[in-house]
Structures are given as C-alpha cells and as structure tokens.
Amino acid sequence: MLSVYEGFFSGGARIVHSDVVLGLREGGQHHRVLSIHGEVHREATRQRMEDDACYRALTGADVGVTSLGRTFGIGGTDPAAFSGPELADTARATADADVILSLKEQPLALLRQAGLPRRPVVVCLHRSDPENQGRALHDLKAGIADGTVAAAVCCAESTRAAYEAAGVPAALLQVIPNGVDLIRFRPDPARRLALRTALDVPAEAPVVVFAARYDGMKNVPLFLAAASAWLDAVPEGRVLMCGAGMSAANPGLAADIAEAFDGRDRSRGRLRLLGVRHDMETVYAAADVVSLTSSWGEAAPLCLIEGMMCGAVPVSTDVGDSAAIVAGHGLVTPPDPAAIAAAWSEAVANREAYAPALAASRERFSRTRMIASYAALVDRVYAGDALTVGSPEEG
Known part of the structure; x- marks a missing residue:
C-alpha cells in the first residue's frame, strides 16, 4: 500500500x-x-x-x-x-x-x-x-x-x-x-487538572476550547466575537485556542482579536493562544465545551469527536455532518455571536446531564x-x- x-x-x-x-x-x-x-x-x-x-x-x-x-x-x-x-x-x-x-x-x-x-x-x-x-x-x-x-x-x-x-x-x-482512539481520547481528571494548573486556570472555571487552523472556513472572527461576549458575561470563564496559526505570531489573528475585544484587556486576558498542540487529549480533557464556528467546507470535524470523547460538550454551527455528530450530545447554533455565547453557557450548566449520552456514543466513534x-x-x-x-x- x-x-x-x-x-x-x-x-x-x-x-x-x-x-x-x-x-x-x-x-x-x-x-x-x-x-x-x-x-x-x-x-x-x-x-x-x-x-x-x-x-x-x-x-x-x-x-x-x-x-x-x-x-x-x-x-x-x-x-x-x-x-x-x-x-x-x-x-x-x-x-x-x-x-x-x-x-x-x-x-x-x-x-x-x-x-x-x-x-x-x-x-x-x-x-x-x-x-x-x-x-x-x-x-x-x-x-x-x-x-x-x-x-x-x-x-x-x-x-x-x-x-x-x-x-x-x-x-x-x-x-x-x-x-478516534478511545483509549487516548477519554475523560481524564488527572489530565484536566494538569493542564489547568499549567495554564493557571482555576479548577472550577468554565473552559471553552476552539481547535482549528487559521483558515477562512473556520470563521475565526465569529468565534472571537462569541468569545468576547461570553467572557464579558462570565467573569470566571476561560477560552483556549489551538491549531496552526493560533498564536500571537500570526498578524491576522492578532488583528481579529483586537477587533473582537476592542481594548477590553480584562476579558482578552482570559483568552489563551496555544498554537499547535500534540497533546489534544489533555487539552480536551481540561475543557467543558468544544466549539466549532465554521461557515463551509467541514465534513466530520475531528475536533468535535475528540472533544466529545474527552467529556467536553460540543457546540457547533450547522455545517457538514456537524449537526448529526452533535445531536443528543450538545448544541447546534446559528452563526450568531450572542447565540453561540448563550449556547456555551447552556452547555456548561448541563455538562453533567450530557455525560451519559457522550459515554454511550463512544463505540459509534471508534x-x-x-x-x-x-x-x-x-x-x-x-x-x-x-x-x-x-x-x-x-x-
């Protein structure tokens, strides 16, 4: 082969x-x-x-x-x-x-x-x-x-x-x-604590993860607009962004962040750029929500599957098979920042209620x-x- x-x-x-x-x-x-x-x-x-x-x-x-x-x-x-x-x-x-x-x-x-x-x-x-x-x-x-x-x-x-x-x-x-590898991608309290400790994230703080490359199809400005609204409304919240181009060295991302947060440094300080990570099982284990805001091109987004298998509640726009993947396990949103931010809060509040469905779906994503x-x-x-x-x- x-x-x-x-x-x-x-x-x-x-x-x-x-x-x-x-x-x-x-x-x-x-x-x-x-x-x-x-x-x-x-x-x-x-x-x-x-x-x-x-x-x-x-x-x-x-x-x-x-x-x-x-x-x-x-x-x-x-x-x-x-x-x-x-x-x-x-x-x-x-x-x-x-x-x-x-x-x-x-x-x-x-x-x-x-x-x-x-x-x-x-x-x-x-x-x-x-x-x-x-x-x-x-x-x-x-x-x-x-x-x-x-x-x-x-x-x-x-x-x-x-x-x-x-x-x-x-x-x-x-x-x-x-x-995905169900042994690697699973809920893990030790990994959750380790990453939160390394990033100085309180154990009880709600965390949203966005794992994507910096590309137009991912609609990063929409995600950042939702992150800005959510961090303003949830003072203890944290947002983690990882993937190719998700670093301060990317001038396009820096401009997107500046526009979304418009000088609100307190909220901006709770947004972390992690770049390319090779320990996504740890990143997802530390999260409460895995979010996707893509506008086109997606098929079966790996971030939603990996995040779900680690216990994060998926929240996604309706693109590709995302709605079918998320059905019964999380929330599908319109491409609207306020609706996405509200869905994150709903997902955090109901995370324990989603846990049985996430656990029952593991073989489907084997x-x-x-x-x-x-x-x-x-x-x-x-x-x-x-x-x-x-x-x-x-x-």
Missing part, C-alpha cells in the same frame, strides 16, 4: 489518514507514504515535514515516508507540472504498491501523469465543498474517467452528497465515518470500527470489486 499526501501540515484530514495507515499496518498490511511537499507555508506557520506529529508517528512505527521535496506557499510552482526526477521518484514509490490511497483529490494531478505504473487509487475525501478547491474536482473526475480512481471514501454523509451532486458516480462513493471499514474496502479494491464498494449497507 502507498498513501500519497499533498504535504504534512496541521489538520484533521492528515491526522485521520495517518491513523488509518497506522491501523492498517497493525492489521498486517505493508504501508509507505509519499508526500509531494516537504515543507508547507500556510496559516502563518512554516510546517516542515520532519517536525509534523503525523510524520513522527508514522516513521516511529516503521512506515517509510519520502517526499518529492517541494515547498508549498512560496513561489509559483505549477501543481500539475512535475519534473523528470519527481516522476521517477513517484514511479519508484508506486511500482510495488497494490493499491494507492490518495489523501484528498489533490495528489491525483501527480498520480495521473503519463508513464507512471497503473495502480487502483482510492481517493479519501474529507470536505463537503468539492467546487471550492481549485482544480481538484476536475482531477477527480478525470481520474474516474480514465480508470485511475477505483473508489472514493467519504468521511461524512455530507461529503458523499456533495460529491454525488458534483457529478461523481454514486457507485464509487462509500461513507466511512471518522473514528477507531477500531473505522480501521476495519477501510481494511474491507482496500481488500475489495485489490480484488477488483471497485464499482460496488459504495453500496448503502456498507456506508
């Missing part, structure tokens, strides 16, 4: 896919990873492949990871044009693979290049806005038309519906919902279930049963 990544950078899709690779390897499959970019500049952050937590997890498990060595975000490299040496490296990487997994559709511009070994490709789709990703949808349709793409995994029902509406054959689309579904799909593609993998009973 070979997985092809556009690059290693902070984001839920890379976390899920890397976990899938590790899980399939644990089940006996041999896996390698090829990354088109070795360094990515985005979200006001320089992200080197070797520094990435997913890269370290993969290589630590003896999964070979190589890169074409490109840098994303600097210069005007044509994403659809590849040099002779790059194609030679790709040919060597794909030569002994039986099946290729493409993390999202962007790597198809490489995998469809003439002269490469032909192997069945399973495209792993993690968004609900196929029309909003440049040439990626074109490459996906072209890959289906020329037989490169054998199947497509959708991490959410909203993904399946969006890609079917965009013209992708329904028979190729199979839904495999995201899952990593074990997710890995087993991916393994079954890969086996079917390898056996040549590509055009029936999207049957409803398997979604």
Whole structure:
C-alpha cells in the first residue's frame, strides 16, 4: 500500500489518514507514504515535514515516508507540472504498491501523469465543498474517467452528497465515518487538572476550547466575537485556542482579536493562544465545551469527536455532518455571536446531564470500527470489486 499526501501540515484530514495507515499496518498490511511537499507555508506557520506529529508517528512505527521535496506557499510552482526526477521518484514509490490511497483529490494531478505504473487509487475525501478547491474536482473526475480512481471514501454523509451532486458516480462513493482512539481520547481528571494548573486556570472555571487552523472556513472572527461576549458575561470563564496559526505570531489573528475585544484587556486576558498542540487529549480533557464556528467546507470535524470523547460538550454551527455528530450530545447554533455565547453557557450548566449520552456514543466513534471499514474496502479494491464498494449497507 502507498498513501500519497499533498504535504504534512496541521489538520484533521492528515491526522485521520495517518491513523488509518497506522491501523492498517497493525492489521498486517505493508504501508509507505509519499508526500509531494516537504515543507508547507500556510496559516502563518512554516510546517516542515520532519517536525509534523503525523510524520513522527508514522516513521516511529516503521512506515517509510519520502517526499518529492517541494515547498508549498512560496513561489509559483505549477501543481500539475512535475519534473523528470519527481516522476521517477513517484514511479519508484508506486511500482510495488497494490493499491494507492490518495489523501484528498489533490495528489491525483501527480498520480495521473503519463508513464507512471497503473495502480487502483482510492481517493479519501474529507470536505463537503468539492467546487471550492481549485482544480481538484476536475482531477477527480478525470481520474474516474480514465480508470485511475477505483473508489472514493467519504468521511461524512455530507461529503458523499456533495460529491454525488458534483457529478461523481454514486457507485464509487462509500461513507466511512471518522473514528478516534478511545483509549487516548477519554475523560481524564488527572489530565484536566494538569493542564489547568499549567495554564493557571482555576479548577472550577468554565473552559471553552476552539481547535482549528487559521483558515477562512473556520470563521475565526465569529468565534472571537462569541468569545468576547461570553467572557464579558462570565467573569470566571476561560477560552483556549489551538491549531496552526493560533498564536500571537500570526498578524491576522492578532488583528481579529483586537477587533473582537476592542481594548477590553480584562476579558482578552482570559483568552489563551496555544498554537499547535500534540497533546489534544489533555487539552480536551481540561475543557467543558468544544466549539466549532465554521461557515463551509467541514465534513466530520475531528475536533468535535475528540472533544466529545474527552467529556467536553460540543457546540457547533450547522455545517457538514456537524449537526448529526452533535445531536443528543450538545448544541447546534446559528452563526450568531450572542447565540453561540448563550449556547456555551447552556452547555456548561448541563455538562453533567450530557455525560451519559457522550459515554454511550463512544463505540459509534471508534477507531477500531473505522480501521476495519477501510481494511474491507482496500481488500475489495485489490480484488477488483471497485464499482460496488459504495453500496448503502456498507456506508
């Protein structure tokens, strides 16, 4: 098996896919990873492949990871044009693979290049806005038309519906919902106390966590407007923001904060920027609420699932499958700061009442279930049963 990544950078899709690779390897499959970019500049952050937590997890498990060595975000490299040496490296990487997994559709511009070994490709789709990703949808349709793409995994029902509406054959689309490691992501009083102590957060203070990269789809200004209103109304409250670009070094975020808080330093002082964290199980365990304010593009947001499994009540706007994930476990809000702030307070007040539902939903979000579904799909593609993998009973 070979997985092809556009690059290693902070984001839920890379976390899920890397976990899938590790899980399939644990089940006996041999896996390698090829990354088109070795360094990515985005979200006001320089992200080197070797520094990435997913890269370290993969290589630590003896999964070979190589890169074409490109840098994303600097210069005007044509994403659809590849040099002779790059194609030679790709040919060597794909030569002994039986099946290729493409993390999202962007790597198809490489995998469809003439002269490469032909192997069945399973495209792993993690968004609900196929029309909003440049040439990626074109490459996906072209890959289906020329037989490169054998199947497509959708991490959410909203993904399946969006890609079917965009013209992708329904028979190729199979839904495999995201899952997480339930041993790692669980309520943990010791972790809760440890992080609160480290951040000087009182044990009884209500805490809201926002885990996202600094991107327009996440609607950071909306989150900050809600945070400003909530911190004004809840003097003991704390808000933690983490993810790529969620640091004081990001001038865009600094400007957003200045506008949202408008000089109210007392409230602003209870907002903490944590940047990229590799201990999200601890961050979520310390929280009472995990919030998402996205406006588009989301499918099955990992932050909501991980936070819920750690005992935080999810509060989200209605985007992608977020409402289905949150149903019965938390609150869905309109994209309005006052409504979001009120929902946070309601979630904090009713956190204990939500606990039984959160506990009962754990198997639904199990990593074990997710890995087993991916393994079954890969086996079917390898056996040549590509055009029936999207049957409803398997979604």
